[in-house]
Amino acid sequence: MVRDPFADDDSPALEDVLDALDDEDCRAIVSALDEPMTASEISDESGVPLSTTYRKLEQLTEASLLYEGVELRPDGQHASRYAIGFEDVVISLDEERAFEVDISRRPRTPDERLENLWSEVRKET
């Protein structure tokens, strides 16, 4: 499992993950994401209306199933781009038979890492 330091250290809440995966629009969005896309591109590709797409993207990001990167544009109009943030979702029982959710993350490519590193550094300026 590859740990993503830019994602929240805590695992997402089980309920958030299950709710997101139980949602038809969320699944359509995940299926449409073959590369990082902006919300409007995702809406076009998945056929989910744009206003719904924004809501579902927030839900998916909250559940750590997508990660949000910032696309830096020369005109200063920065748009968020979303990419798949997971490979597997494992739901298991711990010693006390409580449910645990574990998300194994997709390893990010060097250019995605570079983009994220710089967006983190930019936040300090």
Added chain:
Amino acid sequence: MSPHIPSSQVGIVVTKTLTLILGSLITYYSYRAYARTKAPELRALTWGFGIMTFGAILAGLIDIGVSAYLGHNLLPVSVFAQSVLTTIAFAIILYSLYVE
């Protein structure tokens, strides 16, 4: 040493000083991002920029400080020292893209 200072030498001092200032700023912002996120890749990025900036200081010290002290022209030594540090710094920055 002759009283005449070649303009290229003045240019080196000016650009090295600018490298030092700009490099310090990038290193500082990278460090702040690391301090905020505690991400190991940002720590590596900070080291990379820090070492590159340090190379400019070191080269300046060798070229001006040590050269004047010893009375030798150590420009090739300072260029070599900076090249070594720049290479190491680029290796660390590349590593920052692969570190877990």
